Amino acid sequence: MAHSTAELSKTLPVDGMSRWNQIAPFSPFSREKFRQLVIAGKAPPAHRLSERCTAYQNRELHRFFADPVNYTAETK
Template identity: 50%
Template sequence: MSRETWRKLVKSGRAPQPQRWTERCTVYSNEEVHRWMKDPAGYQAQSIAA
């Protein structure tokens, strides 16, 4: 999967949303990545309540 394809999936809510820790460090929730891996076609990002 290309970087641009992943970016489009994230933007559309069909892939886990990244969390920016620093300018050069982006991380993803392990739980969300595993949910996405179980069903990539049916995945919908959950909103994070603060």
């Protein structure tokens, strides 16, 4: 069964990485609040792919959205 692009955009993939515009529809936070949570270690860390491209690991985003209050970023 083929899925339209609109149908596929309704879910966040489990694997891979996503940029803010791809995760914004799933986030109860503004971009700035999410950035503050990342800095505090209470949201998944951002990965700089280039000077103007930042992305987040989808697996960590799923973990965060499942329980945002108790989420803590894993330290390396």
